Amino acid sequence: xxxxxxxxxxxxxxxxxxxxxxxxxxxxxxxxxxxxxxxxxxxxxxxxxxxxxxxxxxxxxxxxxxxxxxxxxxxxxxxxxxxxxxxxxxxxxxxxxxxxxxxxxxxxxxxxxxxxxxxxxxx
Amino acid sequence: xxxxxxxxxxxxxxxxxxxxxxxxxxxxxxxxxxxxxxxxxxxxxxxxxxxxxxxxxxxxxxxxxxxxxxxxxxxxxxxxxxxxxxxxxxxxxxxxxxxxxxxxxxxxxxxxxxxxxxxxxxxxxxxxxxxxxxxxxxxxxxxxxxxxxxxxxxxxxxxxxxxxxxxxxxxxxxxxxxxxxxxxxxxxxxxxxxxxxxxxxxxxxxxxxxxxxxxxxxxxxxxxxxxxxxxxxxxxxxxxxxxxxxxxxxxxxxxxxxxxxxxxxxxxxxxxxxxxxxxxxxxxxxxxxxxxxxxxxxxxxxxxxxxxxxxxxxxxxxxxxxxxxxxxxxxxxxxxxxxxxxxxxxxxxxxxxxxxxxxxxxxxxxxxxxxxxxxxxxxxxxxxxxxxxxxxxxxxxxxxxxxxxxxxxxxxxxxxxxxxxxxxxxxxxxxxxxxxxxxxxxxxxxxxxxxxxxxxxxxxxxxxxxxxxxxxxxxxxxxxxxxxxxxxxxxxxxxxxxxxxxxxxxxxxxxxxxxxxxxxxxxxxxxxxxxxxxxxxxxxxxxxxxxxxxxxxxxxxxxxxxxxxxxxxxxxxxxxxxxxxxxxxxxxxxxxxxxxxxxxxxxxxxxxxxxxxxxxxx
Numbered sequence: 001x002x003x004x005x006x007x008x009x010x011x012x013x014x015x016x017x018x019x020x021x022x023x024x025x026x027x028x029x030x031x032x033x034x035x036x037x038x039x040x041x042x043x044x045x046x047x048x049x050x051x052x053x054x055x056x057x058x059x060x061x062x063x064x065x066x067x068x069x070x071x072x073x074x075x076x077x078x079x080x081x082x083x084x085x086x087x088x089x090x091x092x093x094x095x096x097x098x099x100x101x102x103x104x105x106x107x108x109x110x111x112x113x114x115x116x117x118x119x120x121x122x123x
Numbered sequence: 124x125x126x127x128x129x130x131x132x133x134x135x136x137x138x139x140x141x142x143x144x145x146x147x148x149x150x151x152x153x154x155x156x157x158x159x160x161x162x163x164x165x166x167x168x169x170x171x172x173x174x175x176x177x178x179x180x181x182x183x184x185x186x187x188x189x190x191x192x193x194x195x196x197x198x199x200x201x202x203x204x205x206x207x208x209x210x211x212x213x214x215x216x217x218x219x220x221x222x223x224x225x226x227x228x229x230x231x232x233x234x235x236x237x238x239x240x241x242x243x244x245x246x247x248x249x250x251x252x253x254x255x256x257x258x259x260x261x262x263x264x265x266x267x268x269x270x271x272x273x274x275x276x277x278x279x280x281x282x283x284x285x286x287x288x289x290x291x292x293x294x295x296x297x298x299x300x301x302x303x304x305x306x307x308x309x310x311x312x313x314x315x316x317x318x319x320x321x322x323x324x325x326x327x328x329x330x331x332x333x334x335x336x337x338x339x340x341x342x343x344x345x346x347x348x349x350x351x352x353x354x355x356x357x358x359x360x361x362x363x364x365x366x367x368x369x370x371x372x373x374x375x376x377x378x379x380x381x382x383x384x385x386x387x388x389x390x391x392x393x394x395x396x397x398x399x400x401x402x403x404x405x406x407x408x409x410x411x412x413x414x415x416x417x418x419x420x421x422x423x424x425x426x427x428x429x430x431x432x433x434x435x436x437x438x439x440x441x442x443x444x445x446x447x448x449x450x451x452x453x454x455x456x457x458x459x460x461x462x463x464x465x466x467x468x469x470x471x472x473x474x475x476x477x478x479x480x481x482x483x484x485x486x487x488x489x490x491x492x493x494x495x496x497x498x499x500x501x502x503x504x505x506x507x508x509x510x511x512x513x514x515x516x517x518x519x520x521x522x523x524x525x526x527x528x529x530x531x532x533x534x535x536x537x538x539x540x541x542x543x544x545x546x547x548x549x550x551x552x553x554x555x556x557x558x559x560x561x562x563x564x565x566x567x568x569x570x571x572x573x574x575x576x577x578x579x580x581x582x583x584x585x586x587x588x589x590x591x592x593x594x595x596x597x598x599x600x601x602x603x604x605x606x607x608x609x610x611x612x613x614x615x616x617x618x619x620x621x622x623x624x625x626x627x628x629x630x631x632x633x634x635x636x637x638x639x640x641x642x643x644x645x646x647x648x649x650x651x652x653x654x655x656x657x658x659x660x661x662x663x664x665x666x667x668x669x670x671x672x673x674x675x676x677x678x679x680x681x682x683x684x685x686x687x688x689x690x691x692x693x694x695x696x697x698x699x700x701x702x703x704x705x706x707x708x709x710x711x712x713x714x715x716x717x718x719x720x721x722x723x724x725x726x727x728x729x730x731x732x733x734x735x736x737x738x739x740x741x
Contacts, residue, residue, distance in 0.1 A: 005378065005386035006385060013255060014258075022127065023131040035206055066205060
């Protein structure tokens with residue numbers, strides 16, 4: 001392990017290490033994947049894996065959590081994005097190929113991907 | 124280098140437990156292919172001692188108590204795959220009987236403010252990476268790069284921090300004396316030798332967050348100009364020693380301990396010293412003697428240890444909790460800390476709650492929190508809806524305070540005025556079935572064992588007080604004994620050298636002050652109203668007894684007789700006076716009377732007539 005020689009080096013290391021504990025620190029964005037039986041049957045697991053891989057690749061700090069069936073089974077897999085104080089946006093029939101666009105446009109940039117929105121709940 | 128996990132499972136209470144729970148979690152996560160996205164973190168104690176093992180799911184903040192290996196498949200399936208809460212494993216609030224899902228919503232947690240224990244249970248104590256990621260070593264870097272030692276001391280003085288070992292000496296002033304003391308070589312010491320029988324906050328801190336102690340000591344060493352530090356802890360604390368040892372090694376690996384720390388040119392090293400756990404051994408000069416290899420006995424402090432301490436050199440000793448608070452003060456500023464607490468007692472205090480209280484374990488609350496808030500809001504009140512009778516604060520030599528003082532704010536001065544002390548923060552809650560005379564006798568017995576014997580007042584005085592107290596609990600006391608007790612207590616308090624002797628009389632003096640009538644009842648009426656002193660209490664079933672038979676089942680000696688649905692009676696010749704029947708009775712139909720009173724009552728005649736009837740159908 002390299003010896004730390006200055007405050008700047010410590011801060012750079014902290015920046016690097018912070019992703020390791022991000023589940024325990026506050027995040028501006030929470031992404032929730034519907035993982036009831038219906039969601040899993042419709043491919044929510046693959047969506048979850050794609051989300052985690054793509055988030056890591058982009059270095060985005062967001063919490064990813066799971067939730068049970070909310071009753072809109074025909075639109076599963078459902079993915080909610082709650083970005084700061086913005087309304088909660090629910091995307092329906094999400095598949096892994098859609099994940100990069102949601103992350104790049106909505107999570108990173110704040111532009112909702114209107115084509116895939118199925119619900120919108122104000123904060 | 125860092126992996127990204129979507130959830131962390133913080134598992135506490137693994138101390139001394141078989142590894143099945145962790146193994147079950149690892150196996151279940153691997154089996155479901157979740158081990159790359161969910162991580163199990165071996166965290167330290169978070170104070171939930173009565174409810175362990177506890178498991179905290181982040182980022183959802185779901186909190187589970189009493190988790191067993193058999194619960195793991197359901198827990199993983201429901202919570203981590205489907206995002207649902209396993210209701211039966213959540214915490215049930217004793218006040219409302221309602222389940223609480225999120226950790227942040229648990230009432231006893233909401234009332235707390237954790238500064239010394241800020242990381243306990245939330246980090247892997249062996250990982251310096253996690254400590255740094257969550258803001259660790261920012262304080263040391265700030266002190267070394269932008270503050271002079273005088274500025275560090277000024278900040279600590281401004282914070283108003285007082286020693287958390289119990290005596291409450293202002294930390295900043297101690298540092299200043301050590302800095303100004305003459306001598307090239309100076310030492311800093313961390314005291315982790317807690318000798319109280321029911322205190323374990325120092326252990327929890329050393330096990331759960333060793334880096335904050337190490338960082339705090341390094342800052343202190345920089346401030347007073349020391350280059351060597353020692354952490355003294357009981358050798359019985361094996362996990363704490365291992366955790367600290369690992370922390371020292373990792374800190375050296377990262378250049379945060381040793382030569383030229385953070386490129387500042389400042390050198391500092393820390394060595395662990397293990398001693399035998401004892402009550403008097405936690406006294407500051409006793410620790411210095413122990414580190415020097417001498418018997419751990421205190422000496423008179425005519426010369427301050429900040430002038431001549433360890434090996435006759437200027438030494439700054441602080442409790443591990445004080446050291447752990449220092450980094451927070453440096454990062455957030457002395458003013459931030461000074462805003463918490465009361466006029467003269469700043470910040471927070473860690474209490475270990477024990478006795479007749481629902482939430483036993485470790486809590487940290489702002490100074491000035493009232494006893495009522497501590498017991499009823501944070502501690503969840505007393506179990507079985509029993510009445511609050513008294514509370515002992517400050518460890519075995521703390522005073523016992525009555526229910527009338529429930530609204531007393533807890534800070535150093537107010538507690539001392541009331542006849543108790545802050546001490547180490549050990550708290551024992553007593554209900555109406557606790558005899559305060561017996562409690563005072565019990566603690567005298569403990570202190571007699573722990574007295575090192577150097578001062579005759581402490582060595583002989585405690586023993587003599589114990590003899591008198593034992594006499595009273597056995598019905599051999601007289602009212603003159605009470606005056607003699609008071610006199611003896613004042614001599615022991617006034618003449619003994621160290622904190623042990625000076626405070627040893629607290630339990631006796633405070634109970635005499637607040638519960639004198641209970642002493643007098645013991646002596647005049649030959650009755651222990653709480654039913655604890657066996658020579659002075661007899662159990663008697665009231666005539667309104669419903670005859671439910673619960674007491675019959677509870678009695679280990681088959682001493683209770685009576686027909687079903689008719690009032691029962693106790694055969695006093697068989698009765699052990701254990702009190703099991705009274706605990707079992709839902710209707711409070713068992714009273715305590717004196718041996719003289721029971722002698723006047725009719726003996727249970729049924730004994731001879733229907734001996735077999737008692738057991739039938741039950």
